[in-house]
Amino acid sequence: MTLNDAQIQVDEYVSQFKMGYWSPLSNLARLIEEVGELARELNHLFGDKPKKSSEKIANMKEEMGDILFTLICIANSQSVNLQECLDEVIAKYNHRDRNRWERKN
Numbered sequence: 533m534t535l536n537d538a539q540i541q542v543d544e545y546v547s548q549f550k551m552g553y554w555s556p557l558s559n560l561a562r563l564i565e566e567v568g569e570l571a572r573e574l575n576h577l578f579g580d581k582p583k584k585s586s587e588k589i590a591n592m593k594e595e596m597g598d599i600l601f602t603l604i605c606i607a608n609s610q611s612v613n614l615q616e617c618l619d620e621v622i623a624k625y626n627h628r629d630r631n632r633w634e635r636k637n
């Protein structure tokens with residue numbers, strides 16, 4: 533699935549409902565919540581904060597999916613093409629940071 537396909541699929545899903553896309557600020561809050569959930573998982577796995585026995589078992593994959601879905605919702609509601617965003621950021625790093633990191637052999 534390409535990013536364009538993903539944007540279409542999310543739009544088809546959201547378009548089923550009268551409410552449609554949430555407002556940009558509500559979606560931003562939701563995105564930050566989901567990023568926090570990923571941070572929590574990473575902290576449980578690699579940080580100093582153990583999971584409580586009462587906490588549900590989640591995983592990074594699920595949280596990354598939530599983040600992607602929410603980001604796609606924001607992009608769709610603002611008519612932003614995420615493939616173009618990704619292409620542009622990769623080009624930026626390939627140019628701006630081309631000599632920044634030591635390369636493998």
Ligand SMILES: [Mg+2]
Binds near residue numbers: 566569594595598
């Ligand atoms: Mg989540």
